[in-house]
Amino acid sequence: MITLGCDIGSLFSKAVILDDDKLVASKVIETTGNIAQEVDDLIQALCEDANMDRGSLDGIVGTGSGGEFVTEADFLEDEIACIGWAARNYLPEVDLVVDIGGQSITSMLLDGEGDVVDFMRNDKCASGSGRFLDVMSSAVGIPIDKIDEIVPQSTKRVSISSQCGVFVESEVITHVNNGEKPEDIVAGLCDSVARIVTSQARRFGMGKRYTFTGGVAKVKSVVDLISERMDGDYQPFPQDSHLAAAIGAALLVEPE
Amino acid sequence: MLFGGIDVGSLTAQAVVVENGKVTAYRSIGVKPNPVESAETVIGELLEEQGIRLKEIAFIVSTGYGREQVEEKGLSKANVSEISCHGIGAQWLMPGVRTIIDIGGQDAKVIRMDSSGELQDFVMNDKCAAGTGRFLEVMCRTLGVSLDELGPLSMKARNPVDISSRCSIFCETEVLHYMQRGADKADIAASVNRAMAERVAALARRVGVEPEVTMSGGVAKNSAVKAELERILGVRMLPTPTDPQIVGAIGAAILARKMGGGE
Numbered sequence: 001m002i003t004l005g006c007d008i009g010s011l012f013s014k015a016v017i018l019d020d021d022k023l024v025a026s027k028v029i030e031t032t033g034n035i036a037q038e039v040d041d042l043i044q045a046l047c048e049d050a051n052m053d054r055g056s057l058d059g060i061v062g063t064g065s066g067g068e069f070v071t072e073a074d075f076l077e078d079e080i081a082c083i084g085w086a087a088r089n090y091l092p093e094v095d096l097v098v099d100i101g102g103q104s105i106t107s108m109l110l111d112g113e114g115d116v117v118d119f120m121r122n123d124k125c126a127s128g129s130g131r132f133l134d135v136m137s138s139a140v141g142i143p144i145d146k147i148d149e150i151v152p153q154s155t156k157r158v159s160i161s162s163q164c165g166v167f168v169e170s171e172v173i174t175h176v177n178n179g180e181k182p183e184d185i186v187a188g189l190c191d192s193v194a195r196i197v198t199s200q201a202r203r204f205g206m207g208k209r210y211t212f213t214g215g216v217a218k219v220k221s222v223v224d225l226i227s228e229r230m231d232g233d234y235q236p237f238p239q240d241s242h243l244a245a246a247i248g249a250a251l252l253v254e255p256e
Numbered sequence: 257m258l259f260g261g262i263d264v265g266s267l268t269a270q271a272v273v274v275e276n277g278k279v280t281a282y283r284s285i286g287v288k289p290n291p292v293e294s295a296e297t298v299i300g301e302l303l304e305e306q307g308i309r310l311k312e313i314a315f316i317v318s319t320g321y322g323r324e325q326v327e328e329k330g331l332s333k334a335n336v337s338e339i340s341c342h343g344i345g346a347q348w349l350m351p352g353v354r355t356i357i358d359i360g361g362q363d364a365k366v367i368r369m370d371s372s373g374e375l376q377d378f379v380m381n382d383k384c385a386a387g388t389g390r391f392l393e394v395m396c397r398t399l400g401v402s403l404d405e406l407g408p409l410s411m412k413a414r415n416p417v418d419i420s421s422r423c424s425i426f427c428e429t430e431v432l433h434y435m436q437r438g439a440d441k442a443d444i445a446a447s448v449n450r451a452m453a454e455r456v457a458a459l460a461r462r463v464g465v466e467p468e469v470t471m472s473g474g475v476a477k478n479s480a481v482k483a484e485l486e487r488i489l490g491v492r493m494l495p496t497p498t499d500p501q502i503v504g505a506i507g508a509a510i511l512a513r514k515m516g517g518g519e
Contacts, residue, residue: 033436103426124421124423125422125423126423126424126425131425131429132425135425162383163383163384164383164384164385164386164424165385165423165424166385166390166391166394166424167362167385167390
């Protein structure tokens with residue numbers, strides 16, 4: 001069965017085509033102004049990449065905060081349910097999923113069937129989110145996708161004491177002015193994200209086996225520091241973690 | 257006899273001198289890299305301007321950031337928390353005041369005093385930039401206007417935009433989006449001031465608001481934030497009879513007079 005999942009997030013729109021649970025094609029674009037047109041173009045471009053006709057798809061499911069813009073969708077599903085479903089499909093033993101998205105952190109407890117039995121979400125405060133890491137590492141002059149290149153060179157982690165992104169930014173600027181090395185500051189920022197994420201996951205009690213999804217889960221420097229603080233076994237999400245909700249959506253298409 | 261108060265904040269530092277129950281001089285400066293240097297500079301400039309020498313001031317109290325270091329350095333003879341100084345300063349200026357909403361550069365405090373001048377309760381936010389002067393600073397940077405312009409600008413608003421986030425970082429994104437879509441700066445400014453007032457009002461409700469109410473700190477100069485706070489809390493703010501940024505330093509000077517035997 002060929003299915004398409006489309007996750008319209010606050011910062012990025014993601015779409016995937018699956019052949020059963022095998023990833024055929026994927027595309028990520030920034031979510032900007034004209035979302036309806038962007039979604040249409042995204043689906044068109046993805047189908048072209050996969051060398052496929054839009055009409056030959058067996059189904060489309062939309063998700064994410066802008067899910068309603070996926071007008072062609074057979075149905076919409078909550079992104080938490082999609083992420084849970086994707087985790088269950090590839091990692092059936094995982095009972096805790098922590099999604100670190102552009103503007104939110106969500107911890108989800110799964111039962112053995114792939115259903116989310118409980119979740120906790122922070123989308124009120126930017127601390128620890130992708131936006132936070134992006135703004136802070138840019139203040140050091142390091143784009144978010146270069147973090148993993150420079151953090152291994154760090155010899156000491158600078159300490160970041162504030163939680164609020166605005167105050168952390170001032171701390172970072174002070175560190176830059178004091179001549180601290182970018183890699184040491186960014187290592188401190190990764191630690192600060194890990195601290196915030198872990199404190200949410202811990203409030204849930206620890207899972208025996210956990211995984212990370214969302215864009216920030218691609219930053220190994222952050223994932224390693226969270227894993228250091230967590231109990232239980234870390235099982236890496238076997239696909240691009242940024243695509244987890246889109247993949248879950250595509251997996252939820254029901255056969256006719 | 258002369259008495260002095262020095263208040264070092266996160267962005268500005270103030271010094272005042274009182275004589276015979278009157279504020280005879282004050283000075284406000286932008287802060288230096290450390291609080292002792294800020295205190296030395298602000299009091300130094302004030303003394304020079306007034307043509308008086310430090311030893312002519314019988315007693316100085318320091319308050320604000322690094323108030324202990326300022327005392328250790330010998331610039332002041334005692335130090336008192338900014339909560340007490342703002343409460344005492346506001347009541348000395350406006351005897352009927354029970355609630356003081358002090359919004360500084362990096363924090364916000366709501367202070368409740370009883371009729372005998374004792375501190376009853378207070379609540380403070382210094383963990384989150386929302387509802388502090390810092391929030392307005394970030395938004396002004398995005399809007400490309402100065403802090404002084406923000407209040408007057410929002411008075412020209414016709415259709416304030418909708419800012420839904422609480423977090424400063426998310427609000428910044430919202431403001432940026434409105435700017436890109438060509439929204440009127442005045443309409444955005446009005447919403448920024450409203451969002452600011454909503455955060456402060458939520459803080460104030462935690463401690464309870466008892467009339468008379470007044471504002472101190474730099475943000476008290478923003479008339480739009482003040483008007484929004486009056487609307488949300490359903491109170492009238494007593495206007496500060498002096499620069500609202502020197503209320504803390506006045507409180508410190510009043511305490512100096514008491515400690516130094518001036519009354």
